Amino acid sequence: MAVEDGLRDLRNRTLAKLDGDFARLVYLASTRDYNTGRYAHDGLSFRFTESVAQKVLAEAHREVFASLALSPLKILVAQLEQYIRSGCARPDELLGSWHELEPFRILAPEHDDPITVKLFVSNIRVALAIVRESWRANQLL
Amino acid sequence: MSGTLTLLAIGFLLIALLVYLLRRRGSEEADVPWLRDEDLAIPSAHSEDHRKEQLDRIFGGEDWEFIRRSTSRRVQQLFLKERKGIALSWLSRLRSEARTGMHLHVARVRASQELAPLAELRLAIDYYAFQAKCGLIAAILLLGGPMALRNMVGQAESLSNNLRGMLEAALKPEAFSQRTRIR
Numbered sequence: 001m002a003v004e005d006g007l008r009d010l011r012n013r014t015l016a017k018l019d020g021d022f023a024r025l026v027y028l029a030s031t032r033d034y035n036t037g038r039y040a041h042d043g044l045s046f047r048f049t050e051s052v053a054q055k056v057l058a059e060a061h062r063e064v065f066a067s068l069a070l071s072p073l074k075i076l077v078a079q080l081e082q083y084i085r086s087g088c089a090r091p092d093e094l095l096g097s098w099h100e101l102e103p104f105r106i107l108a109p110e111h112d113d114p115i116t117v118k119l120f121v122s123n124i125r126v127a128l129a130i131v132r133e134s135w136r137a138n139q140l141l
Numbered sequence: 142m143s144g145t146l147t148l149l150a151i152g153f154l155l156i157a158l159l160v161y162l163l164r165r166r167g168s169e170e171a172d173v174p175w176l177r178d179e180d181l182a183i184p185s186a187h188s189e190d191h192r193k194e195q196l197d198r199i200f201g202g203e204d205w206e207f208i209r210r211s212t213s214r215r216v217q218q219l220f221l222k223e224r225k226g227i228a229l230s231w232l233s234r235l236r237s238e239a240r241t242g243m244h245l246h247v248a249r250v251r252a253s254q255e256l257a258p259l260a261e262l263r264l265a266i267d268y269y270a271f272q273a274k275c276g277l278i279a280a281i282l283l284l285g286g287p288m289a290l291r292n293m294v295g296q297a298e299s300l301s302n303n304l305r306g307m308l309e310a311a312l313k314p315e316a317f318s319q320r321t322r323i324r
Contacts, residue, residue, distance in 0.1 A: 122223040
């Protein structure tokens with residue numbers, strides 16, 4: 001019950017303010033500690049408990065990932081463009097570093113189906129190439 | 142005539158292999174301590190939907206149509222290379238699941254007091270046919286190039302269904318619970 005309340009709270013207060021599922025995925029993945037794999041969110045922990053916050057963030061992360069992971073490439077490209085347009089002052093920097101470092105590899109939640117995770121990473125790689133090309137073409141105009 | 146003889150020889154070889162595997166005594170279930178039934182659970186309705194969606198995405202033509210119509214040749218090549226890798230990973234996982242299922246089945250059969258040689262033979266034939274089909278699809282992917290990936294969703298689905306059917310037959314709990322020495 002507390003987890004459901006927490007999920008509602010997270011959706012209404014935080015996730016609703018983010019522009020698009022891709023931005024939500026990046027946000028949720030960033031609430032997870034790289035070393036321990038545990039999620040943390042001060043506001044949720046304050047309103048509920050640390051353990052509830054952990055479960056809520058893990059569940060929300062799984063939900064958002066599931067909505068994007070198997071979506072058509074066309075939609076993923078649109079989501080990526082929306083993310084870059086709305087949250088990035090220097091799109092060329094983001095496109096360059098994402099191409100070089102592939103930080104999107106850590107966007108998937110833990111324990112998800114490995115083939116789905118591979119497919120998602122591969123699709124992001126292709127979507128990124130498409131967005132980079134269209135960005136360069138727009139720069140040249 | 143020679144074709145019939147070859148088939149007969151293959152049949153005898155399979156029977157001999159099966160008898161050898163079933164008769165081999167030893168540490169029985171302890172041979173495969175890493176195997177757990179839950180690892181090989183038959184998929185639920187939810188995971189069934191997920192599996193179909195996944196197959197459509199990997200082998201379906203929707204993404205390729207989008208890529209072909211609206212991107213450069215460089216992106217098209219990247220897409221085809223990526224999808225080829227994913228398809229091969231998917232095939233490899235399928236083969237590994239089948240292998241694991243058969244290991245578990247053989248371990249259970251060794252512990253069983255009653256054997257059904259015909260059913261075992263049918264399962265062994267299904268297993269090798271399945272592995273051969275996986276090999277064939279992998280060869281098509283590797284030799285036919287990325288273009289061979291298109292419209293393979295039908296074959297992939299039938300392969301995946303074959304695997305589920307095989308695992309269901311191999312891991313039926315009632316088939317062994319009443320007959321095994323280990324209770």
